Amino acid sequence: MLNHAPRPLQFLNARLVCPASGRDEIGSLLIDNGVIAEVGSDVRPAARAEQVDCRGHVLAPGLIDLGAFVGEPGAEHRETLATASRAAAAGGVTTIVARPDTTPPVDAPEIVDYLTRRARDTASVRIHTLAALTKGLEGREMTEVGLLLEAGAVAFSDGPRSVASARVMRRAMTYARDFDALICHHVEDAELAAGGAMNEGELASRLGLPGRPCAAEALVLERDVRLVALTGARYHANLVTCADSVAIVAGAKRRGLPVTCGVSAAHLTLNENDVGEYRTFFKLAPPLRREDDRRALVEALADGVIDVVCSGHDPQDVETKRRPFAEADDGAIGVETMLSAGLRLVHAGDVSLRRLLHAMSTRPAELLGLPGGALKVGAPADLALIDLDAPFVLDAAALKSKSKNTPFDQARLQGRVLRTVVAGHTVYPYA
Structure with missing residues (x-):
């Protein structure tokens, strides 16, 4: 993982969904030094940050996969x-x-x-x-x-x-x-x-x-x-x-x-x-x-x-x-x-x-006992930006895993990740 501090990053016009607090509103989130610095409906654009217009898509805490x-x-x-x-x-x-x-x-x-x-x-x-x-x-x-x-x-x-x-x-x-x-x-x-x-x-x-x-x-x-x-x-x-x-x-x-x-x-x-x-x-x-x-x-x-x-x-x-x-x-x-x-x-x-x-x-x-799972100030900036409505047919050959044994090959699915952020670094789409 990258260890240097990334440039501040701000998500604008996002549907902020935080299961921990019950938050579900349109607003913005600012990441600075790898953590969430500001979040809410009243957060103003920060001139010094890279800005991402989410166009109403869901911004949620990054997922935690237990037992892979x-x-x-x-x-x-x-x-x-x-x-x-x-x-x-x-x-x-x-x-x-x-x-x-x-x-x-x-x-x-x-x-x-x-x-x-x-x-x-x-x-x-x-x-x-x-x-x-x-x-x-x-x-x-x-x-x-x-x-x-x-x-x-x-x-x-x-x-x-x-x-x-x-x-x-x-x-x-x-x-x-x-x-x-x-x-x-x-x-x-x-x-x-x-x-x-x-x-x-x-x-x-x-x-x-x-x-x-x-x-x-x-x-x-x-x-x-x-x-x-x-x-x-x-x-x-x-x-x-x-x-x-x-x-x-x-x-x-x-x-x-x-x-x-x-x-x-x-x-x-x-x-x-x-x-x-x-x-x-x-x-x-x-x-x-x-x-x-x-x-x-x-x-x-x-x-x-x-x-x-x-x-x-x-x-x-x-x-x-x-x-x-x-x-x-x-x-x-x-x-x-x-x-x-x-x-x-x-x-x-x-x-x-x-x-x-x-x-x-x-x-x-x-x-x-991990620090993620919430959109709150001070929490790690581990986030997923999701288009809930994007339809697609899954192509197993395009999956990033080394093996391709998915039961969802050629399945019609709806909802794709647009961007994934870990500690303030964008890890998907890949650089």
């Missing part, structure tokens, strides 16, 4: 910090929170330090790191929570793996509580989901594919909620995908437990029928569920039961996707399309723009 796979170290053929950050910038994402399932995994302070230095040298957006919850992501022995926090980790997760042992999870929660650290957990019983290629149900049977039941998700989530009640730890379910999970999280929140959850933009806007004739770009983990589950997720987002919308960014190379459906690897890219896909819900009237942006920016910042 960025490739480095060990999987640079799938993605790198540089390519992931370029894709993020094109999608209005100003902060990536990277998964720990790299090679080697992020289970030691020196690996956190390496990623921090590597991101500083090669990334154009902010990169923060999820540290491994257990050593080697093996679910047997917890990592050094305090040392990893000191090194710069923002939360703890075993990435796409679930900790099977309730004893290990309880111990990890107890230590995390003492450090006020957030645990981000993949909620799926590996044994119950083993061998499954898509959502278990009638469609899987008709396609002749083994299924992954919703119960695999609900069982682990229910266990974890009980452990939260026992320990008092802050807990975030990375990806919930079904109505049963929504009900469990809603119940935990009614009891006042520090439980939150996230959902991917793909699970909010697609369902198992999109698999169609064995289309492997729709093979995700967790899998796309039934339409009634998708609707339950959308309603839970609108109601505030679901806290975070993320990309579920999981790049795969062509060879691992160009296989029979049951043999293809799980995963899809999503950091560049997260906002445009989510705007489908706004245009359909299912979710308000402010609520969507809250889940993509403000709430992740709150959960992780």
Whole structure:
């Protein structure tokens, strides 16, 4: 990232949308020395600043993507910090929170330090790191929570793996509580989901594919909620995908437990029928569920039961996707399309723009203790200028990610990012 102070930058005639304060008005915003210096309807043009006429388009806090796979170290053929950050910038994402399932995994302070230095040298957006919850992501022995926090980790997760042992999870929660650290957990019983290629149900049977039941998700989530009640730890379910999970999280929140959850933009806007004739770009983990589950997720987002919308960014190379459906690897890219896909819900009237942006920016910042997510004086100048109405057909080949495995290839979308700013520097369009 660039470190020198950029020239002051002012956005004029913008629709200022700030989920943190509830602001939604036409006005201006001035950036000076990498932070927001002035914002509101009464801000006058500053002669010394570069000026951008927004023509009524939305100016919002930059998005924070919680839990994206960025490739480095060990999987640079799938993605790198540089390519992931370029894709993020094109999608209005100003902060990536990277998964720990790299090679080697992020289970030691020196690996956190390496990623921090590597991101500083090669990334154009902010990169923060999820540290491994257990050593080697093996679910047997917890990592050094305090040392990893000191090194710069923002939360703890075993990435796409679930900790099977309730004893290990309880111990990890107890230590995390003492450090006020957030645990981000993949909620799926590996044994119950083993061998499954898509959502278990009638469609899987008709396609002749083994299924992954919703119960695999609900069982682990229910266990974890009980452990939260026992320990008092802050807990975030990375990806919930079904109505049963929504009900469990809603119940935990009614009891006042520090439980939150996230959902991917793909699970909010697609369902198992999109698999169609064995289309492997729709093979995700967790899998796309039934339409009634998708609707339950959308309603839970609108109601505030679901806290975070993320990309579920999981790049795969062509060879691992160009296989029979049951043999293809799980995963899809999503950091560049997260906002445009989510705007489908706004245009359909299912979710308000402010609520969507809250889940993509403000709430992740709150959960992780990051300073972004708001349009306020003194906040980091991490911003996205968005044309909500711009229609386009997605061309996977034009995406900035190194891999191109998107389920939205040739999809008709509405809403594009016009400009992305990180610490006052314009990172998209690229210089």
